[in-house]
Amino acid sequence: MPKTVRKLFLVLPMLLAGYLVVVFALADYMRSKPFVEKLGYIPSVNTMKAMSADHRETVGALLMLKVLMYYGGLVDKASNELDMPVDYPAMSRTIDASLKLDPYNMDGYYFAQAVLTWNVGQVALANTFLERGMQYRDWDWQLPYFVGFNNAYFLKDYGRAAKYYRRAAELSGNNMFINLAGRYMQRSGSTEMAIVYLGNMARNSRDQAVKKSLLIRQAAFIRVFALEKARDAFVKQRGKLPGSLEDLVRAGLLRGIPRDPYGGKFILQSDGSISSTSGFSFSGVKK
Template sequence: MKRSLFLALLILVLISVTRFQVDWLAERPIAVKLGYTPAAEVQRLLAGEHRLALSEMSVIRVLFYFGSLVDKWRNQIMLPPEYFNMYKTVETAVKLDPYNMDAYYFAQSAFTWEVGRAREVNALLDYGMKYRTDDWYLPYFAGFNAAFFLQDYKQAAQYMERAAQLSGNPLFAKLASRYFYESGRTQLGIAYLQGMVEQERDPQQKRAYKLRLDALVVTRTIEDALSEWRQDHDKDPQNIAELYSAGLLAQIPEDPYGGEFFIDEEGKVRTTSKFALARPVENTQQQTLDEIPEAKE
């Protein structure tokens, strides 16, 4: 009887401690949650034959972390993403397993739109293309980045030609020709994102793509209204409200990222949010991002 009571007491203590531990683990700083990523060479040595599993686990860890942030951003809780750590982890993952498509896919979705590191992502994609020689996704992503983010239309066309060859889909070659015209940039982004939303399985990533797509669709609506305005006027409107007052917009469009749309001095539709959810912590973020080195083999 005494023993049973003692055991019951011990179990109660264990439950209390576990409860405390669960709370403590959930509240750990982000840097601790993501952890320190040792150099890929060291990990290759230690992981040995399990390096493929380690590579995939690293990407899933970062994906979970990023997914939790996207959820918080949607609830207007602005937390600065640990992009440097995320990028290093993904870079290490591709060195552990250069065929790891999840790593390339995540880099493409996380480091281009939000962070504007398309050049580094394309370096990773170039590295992946040496291994995944039959995969049209990598040149397709690189082509999109080159055109949409880097405005390097010549390079974009080369990537898209390669994607067209590998996939046997002539659409890519047509897209490539479109890249020579910046005027089609928003529509290009919409076409790309519609494809990504359709094929994305991860609900967090799908929501992130959908949000971006909604933003570009709104931008496109304003651009169309602006084109109509220019047919009847010699100079651009002062603001978006003028387009609404002229009956060219059904309502004053809202930026899904919480910013406000405006027309810049070059006559392009912009938003104060720059389509980034983590904008309020821009300074912290920039400081961290500058530490990201150029991706290399």
């Protein structure tokens, strides 16, 4: 056997052993490395349209998946109570770009409705996306249903809400939306409306992060609704608003004050409405 080959046989096991040590150490380090999913910079929509050639829909879908990954990481971090600044403007920009590349992509509209409205208060932006989407997905009842909900619940514009609910009823052939409009088009019914709506959204979501976020919000609203019912019973009995939520417990209308799933504390406002110190978000508790 030539000398060089013999040398190689000596070196090879050493290299192999070294590789095994390094590769496992590296894998171990990578597992414990803090995971930061960033949305980062994206080129302008016109540039992406030109460069993606006939792959526009794919680029749009990939941008949307990037937002979902980013948001999924945030929801996990929020549950673990880690502090993480959320780049909501980048999220909105990326969704906008994704929907301009493929205006038919339902994931974009669904995410805007599920997250941008509740978490960022960008109701007007979500409505802009949804109204744009209605020009393309002209068969889809969900888009007018979402805009109707946003107008009724967030913007208190019941006239516009009724218009969009009627459109949802026409497209779906389901009169439930007209009934919904009649039943919930008043401030007193808004919590119940939100509970039904969040339940529907969560049922239809396949993304676990979005589903979890919607279910937590629904759980909070179910508790608020119970408090509202007790408050109304108190007003009926005594003819005046309770001074605090503890009054409802003392009056025997509640067994105890429920816990806010976001970690905050429910409080009774002077106008009788129920709010929480968390502002119904995990980040609201810590600050």
